[in-house]
Amino acid sequence: MISFENDYLEGAHEKVLEKIVETNYIQEPGYGNDSFSKEAIAKIKEVIDQPDASVYFLSGGTQTNQVVIDAVLKKYEGVIGADTSHINVHEAGAIEFSGHKVLTLPSKKGKITAAQVQKYINDLYEDSNYTHMVTPGMVYITYPTEYGTLYTKSELEALSRICKSFNIPLYIDGARLGYGLVSADADIDIKDIARLADIFYIGGTKIGALCGEAIVFSHQYKPQHFNTVIKQHGALLAKSRLVGVQFSTLFTNNLYFDISIHAVKMAMKIKKAFVNKGYQLYIDSPTNQQFFLIDNHTITELSKKVKFTCWEKYDEEHKIVRFATSWATREKDIDFLIEQI
Template sequence: MIRFNSDYTEGCHPAILERLAATNMEQTPGYGEDVYCAAAAEQIKEACAAPEAAVHFLVGGTQTNVTVISAALRHYQGVITAVTGHINVHETGALESCGHKCLTIETADGKLTAEQIAAYTDAHYADASFEHTVQPKMVYISNPTEIGTIYKKAELEAIYDVCKERGLYLFLDGARLGYGLTCRENDLTLADVAALTDVFYIGGTKVGALFGEAVVITNEELKRDFRYNMKQRGGMLAKGRLLG
C-alpha cells in the first residue's frame, strides 16, 4: 500500500544510507564539529550565495523553530504568525512553553502580507499602554505554508522591507522549502530566500533525508551565541556528523 498521509513515511534516499554505512567507523569530533558538517555548511553557503552566513544543523522542525525563535527573542517579545502557522497549531505549544507568545493574524490563504504585518505592528505601538502587551519582534512564515500556498518573490521582498522598517526579524520555516522552490509557480531561488530573510532553514527530514534541518543565519545579531541555545534546547546532537 502506498501511503499519502505524510512525506516522511519512508526512511531516506538510499544514497544517504550508503554514505553513512561507508563512513560508519570513522572517528570524528562530536556536536557538529566534524569535517562532514563543515563541508555541508560550505556547500549550503555557496548554494545560498551567502558566504558570511552561519549554518547550524538540528534534528527536526519543531525543535528548530523553538531554538531559532527563543534565541532571537527576549522574554517579553512574541512572534507574528498566520493563525494557521505551524508554530501556532501543530507544535503542542512548544514555543509558548519557552515563554514566547504567537501573535496570530487571520489570513485568506495561509500567507501573511506586508500590509498585515505593518498594520499589526503599528497598532501595537499606537496603543497608549503598549508596554503592557507582548512586543512583536519577529515574523514567522513558512514556504510552502501550512495549507500549501507559496510566497512569490515580490511578496517576500515586501515583507522583508516592512520587517526592516519596523525592526522585526524575518524567520522562514523551510521544513518543506525543497517543494516550494521546485513548484511550477515559484519564482524564488535559494539565494533570494537567504537575501530576503534574517534566518531560515533548509529542511531535510521531509524531503528525502534521514533527518535534519540546516539553519542559515544571515543577520549578524542572531549569530551570536546561537550554539548555546542549541544545546539548551536539546538541539546539539552528540553524533552531529550524521547530520552533516
Template sequence: MNDFLNDYNQTVHPSLLKSFIDINNKKLAGYGLDEYCKQAITNIQKRLQSPHADVHFMPGGTITNLTVISHILKPYQAVIAANTGHINVHETGAIEATGHKVITVPTADGKLTPELIAPVLFHHSDEHMVQPKLIYISNTTELGTIYSQQDLKNLYQFCQKNHLFLYLDGARLAMALAAKDNDLALPDLAKYTDVFYIGGTKVGAFAGEMVIFNNLSINQDFRFSMKQKGAILAKSWIVAVQMNELMQNDLYFQLGQHSNNMANKLKTVFEKAGLTFASKPQTNQLFVNFPNQLAEKIIAHYAVDNLGPIDDHNCCLRFCTSWSTQIDEIDRLERLLQSWLS
C-alpha cells in the first residue's frame, strides 16, 4: 500500500546509517559521557549561540515530553496545551500518569497565544485548583502550522511576566524552520524558550531527540529524572552521532525542506482537483477535506490518517510527507485522483 500516514515510515537516512557504520568498531563510554555526545553538545551550543545550554539525548518524543514536563513541575502544578497538542491527544495520558493535569485550550490553528492562555490563569487563581506553571507548544503544531519569531517572543514575554515556563516540542522542528513562511532561527529558540527539543525521529534519524535547557534554574538533577523515567540511554552516542550528521552541512534543514516541498507538490494536486484544506498548509502535513465517496477510494489505496467526518457528506484526511517521499509517489496519486474524478 502507498503510504502518506506519517514522516517516520522509513528506517534511517543513508548518511546517518553510514555514521553508525563508521563508529561500529569503537568502544565508547556509556550514558552520554562519550566523545560523540560531547561533540554533539558543543556543536549545538555553537549553532544556538548559547555556550551554556544544557543538552541531553533522548530516545523518542513522548518520553522526552513526560520526562521534561514532570521534572519541571511540582506535584500540584499543571501544563497548558492546545486541545490539539500532542501531549493531550497522542501520548496515552503520559503526562497525567506522572501526576500532572493537562489544561487544554481550544485553538483553530493549533497555536497558543497570550490571549488564549490568560483566561486559564484567571480561573486558576488559588490553592483549590491546580496551578498552571508550564506552557507546552510544538513547532510545527499538530495541524502543520508554524510559530513566527514574533509569536514565540510574545509567548515567552507573557510567560516571564506571569512566572510561567515555556517548553517547545520540536519533533518536526526541521519542517518548521524550513517552511516558506518561517522567520525563526535556532538562536531564537535559545532566546525565547526555557526548554525545547530538536527532533530527529521524523527527520531521517533511526530514533532520537535532543533536549536543550536554556533556563538553567529548572534543569538541576535532570539526569536523575531521565534515569528514573527510563529515558537515559546506555548507548547515547546512537543519538549523538545522528545529530552530528544531521547538523553537518545543514542536512537537517535540507531534509525538512524536502518534506515541505513534497507536501507543496501534493497540495497543488489537491487544489487542481478542487479540494480544500481544514488548516493552512505550511509544512509537511496536509489536512484535506474529501467527499466521502472519494475518501473511500483514497483509503483503499493509501495509508493516511482519517480524522473523521466534517458533515454527513465529507470527511478530513491527513497526508504526511517525509524526508524520503519521492516525486513519483505524488505523480502516481495525481493520476489516480484524475481517473477517479473523470
C-alpha cells in the first residue's frame, strides 16, 4: 500500500546512489578525513557563502541535536526551545541524557518568538533564586517546524538579535531545511539561515540521503576538539565517506533544492485537493508535511487505501492526521491518493 506516513520511506536519490557506487573502491581515510567529506564541506561553504564556517557530518537528527547541544552548552546551561520541539518531545530524553535541561516556551504552530525568549531570560535573571535555576545557554528552533510552518525573515532576525544581546547562540534544526527554503512562503534562502543562525544543520536523511546531516558552525561557536566530542558520543562514523559522498552529490548542481521543490509541489497538490474536497486544515503548512483534522470514520475508510500518520487525538470524534511527501514521492501516487478522498 502506498504510504505518506513520513519523509524517510525510501532510500536515497539515484544520483546519490550512483556516486556511492562509483566511488566505492577508492581508498579513503576515515573519521571525517576522507576527500569526499572535504569536497562536500567546500561545496556547502560556498552555497552558504561562509568561507570561515566549520562543517561536520553526522548520521541522524537526534544524534546531531544531542552532540551539538552538549558540545556547545556549558555544563550548567540548558537550551530554550518550543514545548512542541523535537528535542523536547521526540528524542527520548537525548538532551537530558547528556546532562542538559530543555527550557520550554509555549509555542504557536510550532514557533516561538524573540519576545518570549527575551521575557524568559529577563524574568529568570530578575528571580532572586536565579543561581539555583538552569542558565539558558542556547535557543533552539526548527526550520521548518515540526508542524511544517516557517519562521519569517523578520522573526528570525528578531531571534538572532535577541540571542546576540544575551550572548548565546541561535541553533536551527534543519532536518527538513530544503523543504522549508523552497516553499513559496519562505522569504529567506540558505545564506540567510547561515547568517542568522550561529549553528544550524542541513538535513540529509529526509532529503535525498540514506543518512546524514551536515552541521554548520559559524566561526565563533565552533566547539574545541569537536571530533573527540563526536567520538565520545559514539557518533563518529568510521566510513565518513558514506555521508561525505552523499552531501557532495546533494550540493552539486543544486540537487538538494531541486528535489526539495518536487516534494513541496507534491504536498501543495495534496493540500489543494483536500481543501477543495472540504477537508479541514489543522495547520496551514507551506512545506512537505500537511496536517488535517479528520473524523474517525473517514480515517478508518481512508486507511484501507493508503498509509498516513494519525498524529494525535483531537477530540473523541476527530484526529489530527499527517500526510508527508518527500523527494521520492511519485506524482501518480499523489493522484491515487486524491482519487480516494
